[in-house]
Amino acid sequence: MVVELSKKVKKIGEDDPRRIAHSFKVGLALTLVSVFYYVTPLFDGFGVSSMWAVLTVVVIMEYTVGGTLSKGLNRAIATLVGGALGVAAHQIAVLCGEKGEPIILGLFVFILAAAATFSRFIPEIKARYDYGVTIFILTFSLVAVSSYRVDELMQLALQRVSTIVVGVATCLCTSIFVFPVWAGEDLHKLVAADLEKLANFLEGLSTEYFAEKGEVENLESKSFLQVYISVLNSKPTEDSLMSLARWEPGHGRFWFRHPWKQYLRIGALSRQCAFSMDALATYITTYPNFMPSSDPDLHLKIRKTCQEMSSESAKALRELSSSIRAMTVPSLASRHASTVVATVRKLEDVLSEGNAMSDVLHLATIASLLTQLVVRAREIAGSVEELARLAHFKRFDPIHEVTVKP
């Protein structure tokens, strides 16, 4: 088991060596910030509040620069606002006398915590300021509640704010200047890689499926039939990278305010394309054999046109992918695209040649698609029955039901 684990760990490191760098960066930032404890003049300045610097580093240090920045800024600003409101709450509560003070403080904490918690359900706040709201509740409660016991509240608040700022600054420096990992760059590469995968599917289709004359051997083992699958579920990764990328300053080839949203749009279209690939891949693996045709000429024509269509589309997608990578305006893609349009038209002509069939073809295609769909729906039934067995669902017994009623 230890061998298994060490193999796994080695693979995780090899897959992306930046992970190892990140681990050392966390260690480095923590060691840097703990100097506050070791150096006596520093510790005399901040006292036990030095703890907050250590705490901040552990909680804020994220894998990407955007993650660290968004958490760091959220934490710093929320601490300031929460601390200021906490001091204000204390001033008001003091006016209410010895007995009233804890009641007023409790009330303030209850109302602000409830309101702030509810604000986290608003999507815009959730996406950008979720962590900030948590820290706001935290700081406000701590300052307001401990104001009941602590005399030098202002000094405490200032010490905390300054140590948190030190912690955030340490994280940001380590994050940005030591082997930085940019969420924006990752998003850029991910979108380009996904287009490349779609291109690989279409190319495989053209060279390994439509190029074959008769039966395609070992169709299910062809790698191109699996290549689009990771694109189907790329949405959560893209969404989170994009929300982190927005926080990042300009870096390398990306300026601040780079149009990150557009990547999500390309991602959404790629996903839709992958859905279509899924439908096609399922269809050709379910019915892998070309039937012997009574009209070999027509058959060949359709096959050739399909081959052309998929290879041209593959070229277009591959060019789009590499133009994103190189950040150059795609020049050939539109030419490929117009070739594809011409081929689509050609295909329509070819299909309408087979006069006898063209009028039913449309409906027949719908029928085939529907067949795919209902076969998949049927699989759900088996899966639900498995659930019923595993979870000991009760058996609905109509006869029993009848006898119960008078």
Next chain:
Amino acid sequence: MVVELSKKVKKIGEDDPRRIAHSFKVGLALTLVSVFYYVTPLFDGFGVSSMWAVLTVVVIMEYTVGGTLSKGLNRAIATLVGGALGVAAHQIAVLCGEKGEPIILGLFVFILAAAATFSRFIPEIKARYDYGVTIFILTFSLVAVSSYRVDELMQLALQRVSTIVVGVATCLCTSIFVFPVWAGEDLHKLVAADLEKLANFLEGLSTEYFAEKGEVENLESKSFLQVYISVLNSKPTEDSLMSLARWEPGHGRFWFRHPWKQYLRIGALSRQCAFSMDALATYITTYPNFMPSSDPDLHLKIRKTCQEMSSESAKALRELSSSIRAMTVPSLASRHASTVVATVRKLEDVLSEGNAMSDVLHLATIASLLTQLVVRAREIAGSVEELARLAHFKRFDPIHEVTVKP
């Protein structure tokens, strides 16, 4: 703008009133735990460490019981382990004398923080213990580093552990006993609701598309063509609910160790089914008109069979959905399913009646599917060009390139 916002807030509350309850629960838990500060005998017992109870409540209180439990247990156990190792590190460091102590401590913190951070990249740890590892690093660093300055380390550690336990207990009680939100129940309902949506699509197809004789009017505005869309991207929600549900104790109709994984399987199949629906929906909205048929009899037969197929599948899915909701063994679904199989066979027979076409039909279906796909791929080109414009990609100019070379 204020009116806009208040409308939005009202809608969020109305959509799921449990959100309002959750907000008040957080306020309640915080107020409960701040009693530590207000009651003098309690404060004398725990001192400034009371702070950790407040901090724990803010950070741990999650929307679902599973979320609170997983964070609470992670925090409690990680604090114990991290604290114990921190004390051990202190004992070793003391042996190295006045000058060696900070160096040894710094080394320990660096190595453990780096190793623990790396372990967060292992998927199994990431999924279940991510928060625990963070808290482990936090507690270990705090205890080890502050041991350099604090004399009564054990007392401090014990106070912290006990206040954290109090915080976790407060959260758990509020979470479980006051309007609990169970992640497992939400997952259960989500999977059933998704099946219902698939059924609605198929029913709409049967009654609003295949039932029409000629042209279907206003096809794009039909609601059934949109109903499956939310199922396409249900994976992240299902994954997170499932990982939270595993932490939850038995509740209501769900036992501890309820087969939550099976819901993910049903969810995956539902998603695949939705992918097929997407292919079909795109096809019928792209070519909305039935062409005038040279063989009206055949046309009618195919249409009727398709109608039967989709309505039977809809019935089966609806029954599966309601049997999950009621937690009864599905009884009719398999009958519907076998009807569907029979209908699929009938459809194949009907299609092969049109002898002339059946041999090309297969290829023609593939051609139609491919056409869909390349049309979608073409849209990507437009989107990438938009990106190139927004992000000021440089223009790749072959002529310029040539002139540069000597």
